[in-house]
Every structure is written in C-alpha cells, then in structure tokens.
Amino acid sequence: QDQRLSFTGVLNEAKTQRMKLDLAIPFTPLQWVQKSENLEEILEESQVVGKLKINTLPLNRIARFIPQLKEITGHLDGDATISGNLLDPKIELDTRIEIPLLVIADDTVDDISDILIECKANSDRKITANLKATVNGGLFKADAKVDLKDLENPLFEVNAKTDYAMVFRNDAISVRANANLKLAGSLEDATLSGDIGFVESLFYK
Numbered sequence: 640q641d642q643r644l645s646f647t648g649v650l651n652e653a654k655t656q657r658m659k660l661d662l663a664i665p666f667t668p669l670q671w672v673q674k675s676e677n678l679e680e681i682l683e684e685s686q687v688v689g690k691l692k693i694n695t696l697p698l699n700r701i702a703r704f705i706p707q708l709k710e711i712t713g714h715l716d717g718d719a720t721i722s723g724n725l726l727d728p729k730i731e732l733d734t735r736i737e738i739p740l741l742v743i744a745d746d747t748v749d750d751i752s753d754i755l756i757e758c759k760a761n762s763d764r765k766i767t768a769n770l771k772a773t774v775n776g777g778l779f780k781a782d783a784k785v786d787l788k789d790l791e792n793p794l795f796e797v798n799a800k801t802d803y804a805m806v807f808r809n810d811a812i813s814v815r816a817n818a819n820l821k822l823a824g825s826l827e828d829a830t831l832s833g834d835i836g837f838v839e840s841l842f843y844k
Contacts, residue, residue, distance in 0.1 A: 642666050657696050662689035664725065682726035689721030698738065706744070713738035713754070723762075730762040764788050775805030777815060789825075796823040803838060815839050 644666035650658040665685045674681050696715040702708040716735045723729035738754035754772040764787035772779050779801050786794040799820045807814040820833035 655695070657694055659692045659694075660689065661691075662687070662721065679726060683724050685725040687721055687723060687725055687728055689719075691717075691719035691721070693717035693734070698736070708742070709744050710740065710742040711738060712740045728762065732758075732760045734758045764790075775808070777804035778802040779804055792825045792827050794825050795829075797821070 643663045646662045648660040664687050671681055698711050698713045702711050719732045721728055721730055736756040741751040752773045756770050758768040760766045766785040768783045770781040781799040783797045801818045803815045806816045816835055816837050818835040822831050824830050
C-alpha cells in the first residue's frame with residue numbers, strides 16, 4: 640500500500656497480547672531493478688518505520704533458569720521505535736521493570752522488594768538507567784549512564800545511594816550503612832568517590 644511493505648507480528652499468551660511489532664519499508668521493485676548494481680544506495684534510500692510494544696511481560700518464569708533465585712514476581716513493559724534507513728536504522732528502546740518481590744537463595748539477604756528499573760537505550764550504544772529497591776528494610780537507589788561506542792573500553796557513570804541499607808549480617812552482628820557513591824570513567828581508568836556512614840548497627844550476645 641502506497642508503495643510500502645508492512646509487517647505486523649503479535650505474540651499472545653492465552654487472551655493477552657504480550658508483544659506487537661509494526662514495521663514498514665518502501666516497496667519499489669522497479670527502482671530496485673534499475674539500481675540492482677548499487678545495493679548500498681537502495682538500502683540508504685529505504686526509510687524504515689517501526690514500533691515495538693511490550694505489554695506486561697511476566698517475570699516469574701525466569702526463576703526456573705536462575706538457581707540463585709527462589710522467587711520473583713513482577714513484569715516488564717517497554718516501547719521501541721525504529722527509524723532511519725535499512726543501511727543505518729535508528730532504534731530507541733524504553734523499558735520499565737517492576738518487581739514487587741525478589742527472593743534470593745541466600746540466608747544473609749532478606750527479601751528484596753519494591754524494585755523499579757527504568758532503562759533507555761539507543762542504537763548509538765548509549766544507555767541510561769535508574770534503579771530503586773528496598774533491601775533488608777533499607778532503601779537503595781542508583782542511576783547510570785553508559786556509552787558503549789568503544790566496546791573494548793566503554794565510558795560510564797554510576798551513582799548509588801543507600802539509606803539504612805543492611806550491608807552485612809551474621810549471627811553476631813548486623814551492620815547498616817548510609818552511602819553516597821559515584822563510580823565514573825572507563826574500564827581502563829575509573830574513579831570511585833563518595834562517603835559511607837555506618838548507622839544503627841547491632842551486636843548480638
């Protein structure tokens with residue numbers, strides 16, 4: 640239609656639509672024949688438009704593939720847009736993961752709850768992410784920016800903050816900490832800065 644070739648793909652689970660992909664590219668076979676010797680030019684002139692929708696994809700099934708996980712609840716939602724041309728497509732991905740409960744097979748870590756992860760990524764290999772969670776009754780927050788243009792030595796900046804986070808616990812002691820840390824640089828040259836303060840720690844007799 641209108642010299643465009645359209646594709647639609649749907650992933651359904653029972654009666655719920657989990658994913659939908661809509662993709663359209665030019666359909667100009669006459670021009671393709673006329674320029675058959677110049678494939679690169681054909682691809683460069685072929686503008687692509689697409690959308691991907693991820694709708695409440697459940698996460699509970701992944702526990703069976705990860706032995707360290709006893710239980711996980713929650714879902715993933717996301718949107719992606721595809722633009723540019725077939726030679727150089729541009730992709731923008733926006734995801735949101737909500738995990739009300741995460742149970743790890745480790746007695747020193749209580750249930751992790753109220754996890755929220757928001758992540759954006761694009762075809763320029765740039766990623767931004769925000770994380771919030773409650774661990775052992777303490778609040779943990781983090782945000783990150785990553786540039787993967789140089790895959791061998793990517794650039795990154797990670798900021799982490801904790802409020803009354805349980806950092807260590809055994810039968811004799813439990814230690815909580817407030818922290819504000821920053822890790823920035825590259826894999827070859829990174830700097831860690833910030834401060835950590837121990838609060839409301841307990842010693843058991």
